[in-house]
Amino acid sequence: MEFNKALLIHHHHSGKANRENTVGLVAGVLAPAVRECVIVRTDEPGEGEKLCRERGELFDVVFILGGDGTVHECVNGLADLQHPPLIGILPGGTCNDFARSLGISPDAETAAQEMLAGRVVSIDVGRANDRVFTNFFGIGLISDASQNINENLKGALGKLSYFISTLQTISHTEPFRYQIEADGKEMEGEAVMIYAANGRFLGTNALPFAPNALQDGELDVLIIHETGIPLLREILSHKPEGDWQPQSESISYFKASTLKVKTDAPMSADTDGELYMKTPAELSVLTGHLKFLTGEGY
Incomplete structure (x- = not known):
């Protein structure tokens, strides 16, 4: 699968050590299949959600490098968009439980390779009050x-x-x-x-x-x-x-x-x-x- 424009989000404090090395590895895997890739580091709570809500529709796919909390934040920014992009999770947290439910490898570099295989599935999202x-x-x-x-x-x-x-x-x-x-x-x-x-x-x-x-x-x-x-x-x-x-x-x-x-x-x-x-x-x-x-x- 190839993409014209992709957003890669990673959270500064999320999950595992050597985050910068991981970002470089997954970006290297994705690069041949992505014409333009924007890489953004988030530092503060809510920053990923705001970014996804305001800019998500500009991209064909949003890759989220992080754990369940980072995924939760970003999905809350994407769920209310009229035309949400594809979402790819690159595990980078402690448990990565939702990525496991999607059958994604716990290794971020391997997961990036899996993302390019193009297996796209429409997935349910839960809503609790005004959040997902x-x-x-x-x-x-x-x-x-x-x-x-x-x-x-x-x-x-x-x-x-x-x-x-x-x-x-x-x-x-x-x-x-x-x-x-x-x-x-x-x-x-x-x-x-x-x-x-x-x-x-x-x-x-x-x-x-x-x-x-x-x-x-x-x-x-x-x-x-x-x-x-x-x-x-x-x-x-x-x-x-x-x-x-x-x-x-x-x-x-x-x-x-x-x-x-x-x-x-x-x-x-x-x-x-x-x-x-x-x-x-x-x-x-x-x-x-x-x-x-x-x-x-x-």
């Missing part, structure tokens, strides 16, 4: 773990820092009351986590959702009613061979295209690893809304 997300929306344990991540450990230990934070958070997580309306059906109860997924990976681990989860027009919703390592093990170790039905009564699972989530008190919500939203929240799916270049594994 690619991978997930979550409250409770997942947002608590995100808040508790030690940034120094994140830089030194990478994805292991997420697991350390989760283990530390499990023993301190208190249940909360929730009210949910899913496709018009109302339910309520107590939970320690509510997780609505568009993607299929969390913390580099595959989730037990169908292979077409990014194209089915629905969110995979998990309600975890109590904490415990065995519950996490069931979720993260199961590989779907059809519709997944959890074995534990402490896990509720269903699919929905719309979801209204209320809690007794406002709770911080995690969207793609970013914490800036609180409940209540109204979720929906923008079916096939954006076109992504996918990897060999999709």
